[in-house]
Amino acid sequence: MKPTSVYERIQKLSSRADPYPLYTELRRTPVSLQEDGSYVVSTYEEIIALLHDPRVSSDRRNLASPPSPQQDGLPPAFIGLDPPEHDRLRRLTMRHFGPPDTPGKVAGMEGELREIITGLIDGIADRGRADVVDDIAYPFPVTVICHLLGVPREDEPRFHQWAEEIVETLGPGEGDQEERAGRRQAAILALGKYLAELANAHRDRPGDDILSGLVTYKGPDGPMSDIEVITTSALLLVAGHETTVNLIANGTLTMLRDPVLLERLRNEADLVPHFVEELLRYEPPIQFLPNRVALDDITIAGVTIPRGSSIVLALASGSRDPAHTKDPDRFDPDRAYNQHLGFGGGVHHCFGAPLARLEAQIALSELAHRLVNPRLVKDPPEYRPSSTLRGPRHVEVEYDGVVPPAR
Amino acid sequence: MRGREALMYDPDPADDQREQVLRAAAACPVQALHVDRMTTQHRTVRPELPPSPTGGDDDFKRNGRIVIVGASLAGGRAAGVLRRDGFTGSLTLIGDEDHQPYDRPPLSKQVLTGRVSAEGTTLPHLREIEVEWLAGTPATGLDLAAKQVGLADGRRIGFDKVLIATGARARRWPNETEAGLDGVHVLRTLEEAELLRERLDAGVKRVLVVGAGFTGAEVASVCRGLDLPVTVVESGAAPLVGALGGVVGAVAADLQRENGVDLRCEVKVTSLEGDDQGRLTGARLSDGSMVEADVAVIALGAVRNVEWLRNSGLAAGPWGVATDAGCRAVDVNGLVTDDVFVAGDVARFPHPVYHYQFMSLEHWGNAIAQAEIAAHNMLSDQAHRWPHLSLPVFWSLQFGVNIKSVGVPTFADEVVIAHGSVEERRFVAVYGYQGRITAAVTFDQAFWLDFYRRLIEQAAPFPPDFRVVDRQDGARPVPAEVSQRVVPAQGATVMVTGHDPGERRVALANIQDEARH
Ligand SMILES: Cc1cc2nc3c(=O)[nH]c(=O)nc-3n(C[C@H](O)[C@H](O)[C@H](O)COP(=O)(O)OP(=O)(O)OC[C@H]3O[C@@H](n4cnc5c(N)ncnc54)[C@H](O)[C@@H]3O)c2cc1C
Numbered sequence A: 001m002k003p004t005s006v007y008e009r010i011q012k013l014s015s016r017a018d019p020y021p022l023y024t025e026l027r028r029t030p031v032s033l034q035e036d037g038s039y040v041v042s043t044y045e046e047i048i049a050l051l052h053d054p055r056v057s058s059d060r061r062n063l064a065s066p067p068s069p070q071q072d073g074l075p076p077a078f079i080g081l082d083p084p085e086h087d088r089l090r091r092l093t094m095r096h097f098g099p100p101d102t103p104g105k106v107a108g109m110e111g112e113l114r115e116i117i118t119g120l121i122d123g124i125a126d127r128g129r130a131d132v133v134d135d136i137a138y139p140f141p142v143t144v145i146c147h148l149l150g151v152p153r154e155d156e157p158r159f160h161q162w163a164e165e166i167v168e169t170l171g172p173g174e175g176d177q178e179e180r181a182g183r184r185q186a187a188i189l190a191l192g193k194y195l196a197e198l199a200n201a202h203r204d205r206p207g208d209d210i211l212s213g214l215v216t217y218k219g220p221d222g223p224m225s226d227i228e229v230i231t232t233s234a235l236l237l238v239a240g241h242e243t244t245v246n247l248i249a250n251g252t253l254t255m256l257r258d259p260v261l262l263e264r265l266r267n268e269a270d271l272v273p274h275f276v277e278e279l280l281r282y283e284p285p286i287q288f289l290p291n292r293v294a295l296d297d298i299t300i301a302g303v304t305i306p307r308g309s310s311i312v313l314a315l316a317s318g319s320r321d322p323a324h325t326k327d328p329d330r331f332d333p334d335r336a337y338n339q340h341l342g343f344g345g346g347v348h349h350c351f352g353a354p355l356a357r358l359e360a361q362i363a364l365s366e367l368a369h370r371l372v373n374p375r376l377v378k379d380p381p382e383y384r385p386s387s388t389l390r391g392p393r394h395v396e397v398e399y400d401g402v403v404p405p406a407r
Numbered sequence B: 001m002r003g004r005e006a007l008m009y010d011p012d013p014a015d016d017q018r019e020q021v022l023r024a025a026a027a028c029p030v031q032a033l034h035v036d037r038m039t040t041q042h043r044t045v046r047p048e049l050p051p052s053p054t055g056g057d058d059d060f061k062r063n064g065r066i067v068i069v070g071a072s073l074a075g076g077r078a079a080g081v082l083r084r085d086g087f088t089g090s091l092t093l094i095g096d097e098d099h100q101p102y103d104r105p106p107l108s109k110q111v112l113t114g115r116v117s118a119e120g121t122t123l124p125h126l127r128e129i130e131v132e133w134l135a136g137t138p139a140t141g142l143d144l145a146a147k148q149v150g151l152a153d154g155r156r157i158g159f160d161k162v163l164i165a166t167g168a169r170a171r172r173w174p175n176e177t178e179a180g181l182d183g184v185h186v187l188r189t190l191e192e193a194e195l196l197r198e199r200l201d202a203g204v205k206r207v208l209v210v211g212a213g214f215t216g217a218e219v220a221s222v223c224r225g226l227d228l229p230v231t232v233v234e235s236g237a238a239p240l241v242g243a244l245g246g247v248v249g250a251v252a253a254d255l256q257r258e259n260g261v262d263l264r265c266e267v268k269v270t271s272l273e274g275d276d277q278g279r280l281t282g283a284r285l286s287d288g289s290m291v292e293a294d295v296a297v298i299a300l301g302a303v304r305n306v307e308w309l310r311n312s313g314l315a316a317g318p319w320g321v322a323t324d325a326g327c328r329a330v331d332v333n334g335l336v337t338d339d340v341f342v343a344g345d346v347a348r349f350p351h352p353v354y355h356y357q358f359m360s361l362e363h364w365g366n367a368i369a370q371a372e373i374a375a376h377n378m379l380s381d382q383a384h385r386w387p388h389l390s391l392p393v394f395w396s397l398q399f400g401v402n403i404k405s406v407g408v409p410t411f412a413d414e415v416v417i418a419h420g421s422v423e424e425r426r427f428v429a430v431y432g433y434q435g436r437i438t439a440a441v442t443f444d445q446a447f448w449l450d451f452y453r454r455l456i457e458q459a460a461p462f463p464p465d466f467r468v469v470d471r472q473d474g475a476r477p478v479p480a481e482v483s484q485r486v487v488p489a490q491g492a493t494v495m496v497t498g499h500d501p502g503e504r505r506v507a508l509a510n511i512q513d514e515a516r517h
């Protein structure tokens, strides 16, 4: 039998609770060729270089053996496109989300976010035990993204299933690859159909939400085609859905494992943003970017990646590269200078980063302040299967009470 | 970005904003802002790593006397780095301005538009660094034999080592009477920016901008943003031509005209005209025409502040103060001094990547990088000194376009639009000299800058011929149309390696090829 590669070992569910020692092993070969012909890149400088390298594409159709068209029911959203198409769609979407056309949008949501989180924590006040994932970390960002996008919150059970499916089948995993791709496609199509109907409804009666903005905008760069509206809103829904939950869950684990940290979070308001940045470095929700393609031969760290090859960027490994960060395996929110790969980089740098940061800062600070004597019930918890979007399935906590919100 | 930038430049946020500012600070990708924490980092420095070894004189690090002349970007940064790296002796910062060190780039951008208050540009350094800060105190002389800096008030300050960081000032309109007309402005300092902003606020019929370098172009952009009529007069063939060459300059010209600027190139202002109350009424141009204007902004570049060094024996002149690659000053005989260092706009230093040509830059990033190298070298012995090898990087915001450059675009014989689209004003222009990539300029494509920086450091072949996203099909290199002022040393091509200032070194690229021939 062939020895399994480090990268393959990382995929195993048994590695999910603590993949980090395997990343240390992975970094011994900064650019490593896998059996399937892809190249895994695991060191900080090399990842940064490739994120900013115009010879690296995010469009899978540039692979030497591209996915067959029927397998791909919808064209890629802008996360899977290259400039200039990517730039146009990202610009069109940003018009309804941030500067320069909609500055202050995210900052202006702070009050609303606090209200939502207050309601969710009130909801667990009469119990002594809760699942931070199902009760807080999941419903919170979902409510926010639904509102932002203009998706009825009541429909959540419908698209939740699709979003899960899309995320779990992202990147490599255990089981039959064909079957995974098939499931993924079916979910994408179902979500697409749902969003198409919704988009039509918003065209007729536009509201103050992103989806309405996307379907009604007619200015420079626009309008978006029907298909573009669908792929873009699906991207936002899934991205806004399946990532922040893990950041909040990982943050809860981290602060409940360390009583001193929890106490500091209660007493030092200034610490919260630094805590969240360190989380993005130390326990990032997105561990890999599995979708890059070399458009030309690229020589990096002494290895030549041939044109047409698949490239996997191991973000979580890069953020723990000791050549870049001192004591990388220590959780230290006091780092004077924290450069991490949690939101990727280059042209695809996370679109929702300002929102994700605010969500995590608010949720974690409210949890720290309001739960009295919180304790983890099971540590480590059970994890979701994906190694790419890594996070706990549940975070059960017990507590002695819930104090009212500060303001 | 504007809203966020405004937040970042606010050093004393009201309490209810404080949390937001902290959040922005933690979130800022380049950590340009640090509230409550030391701000002496930039991309290549990681202060959480232990201070770099300096070897040498521990007694000097503990008890020495360092004087820094010029309390602005370079001076302030150097002071921070000296303290960070363990210098506990006496540190004196001499500056002729009354303010805390402040940041100049916003002066021609957010400050002029009124988005950021003038006080909002304060650099968050000095209040946290233990220095003796002599504000409003011009230095008038440097006595190397006595190791003293002379001040205008007659005091003399002794030093063991001194850093010269006196930067530059705006070049004024040469005719003094005309320069004194009410409505004639220059732009370099906070006061000058405030004056000009008040003037623009008060209502203006037409603004005349004399000179279309970066400052002139940015002022014109701000005025158009305020919907003020603007005439720009430039003696060269196009705006920015001195820095970026004729090809990209032509794009900059289109950009100005599309935005309603009355741009006149290859013409000079021959005189400024005033009424009998001494108010500016307009200007006469070399083509015989007249421009009516009640405000003129003289943007004819900068003059280096070297007058105070006149009798110092250093190689100081209109070109700046000459140094070696380690920021040590060179004297008139061409000898390198040991205890005199220079950083920022006032320095003139040899750059190995550009065939060891001496260059003076007026770039924010260069001032920062040089200040760090100078500070490190002030504390280090010969074996631990670092060379200043950062490639020049520059940015400018005009007419809604973010222009950035890396390398030296005038060090080129050809240029090619490597990707993007000139028509859409988003592209990457790559410059080459004798078959090597020497610079890149991006219009709204800053993401690719770092990639080209690496190629320049590797002395990669020009024109680039690989497949990239957003490729311009059929783009051919064309003559760069730059004014070559110096003939470079033949074949002195080097490659730069290393990320940290402490690791960066050069190797001659083709010395073996040469030997074989
Ligand atoms: C309007 C404007 C816009 C700019 N925009 C950009 C930009 O977008 N991007 C970019 O990269 N760069 C930009 N720059 C350039 C950048 O600001 C400079 O490179 C930087 O300020 C250089 O810093 P410095 O400390 O070397 O010199 P300076 O900032 O000039 O500081 C020198 C200091 O020394 C003082 N001084 C002078 N003589 C004496 C003396 N005899 N005794 C005591 N003190 C003295 C001066 O008053 C001053 O305070 C801009 C500059 C200006 C003016």
Ligand code: HEM
Pocket: A058, A078, A079, A080, A090, A145, A235, A236, A239, A240, A241, A243, A244, A247, A284, A285, A286, A289, A291, A341, A342, A343, A344, A345, A347, A348, A349, A350, A351, A352, A353, A355, A356, A357
């Ligand atoms: C903690 C939470 C989050 C993390 C860790 C995260 C991380 C990332 C990363 C690493 C990328 C880069 C992908 C690539 O380069 O291929 C990315 C892209 C993206 N993210 Fe996020 N994200 C988070 C939350 C969000 C939210 C809340 C939204 C929606 C509002 C969002 C929307 C997007 C979009 C649209 C892209 C694609 C950007 C592009 O291709 O230009 N993300 N994110």
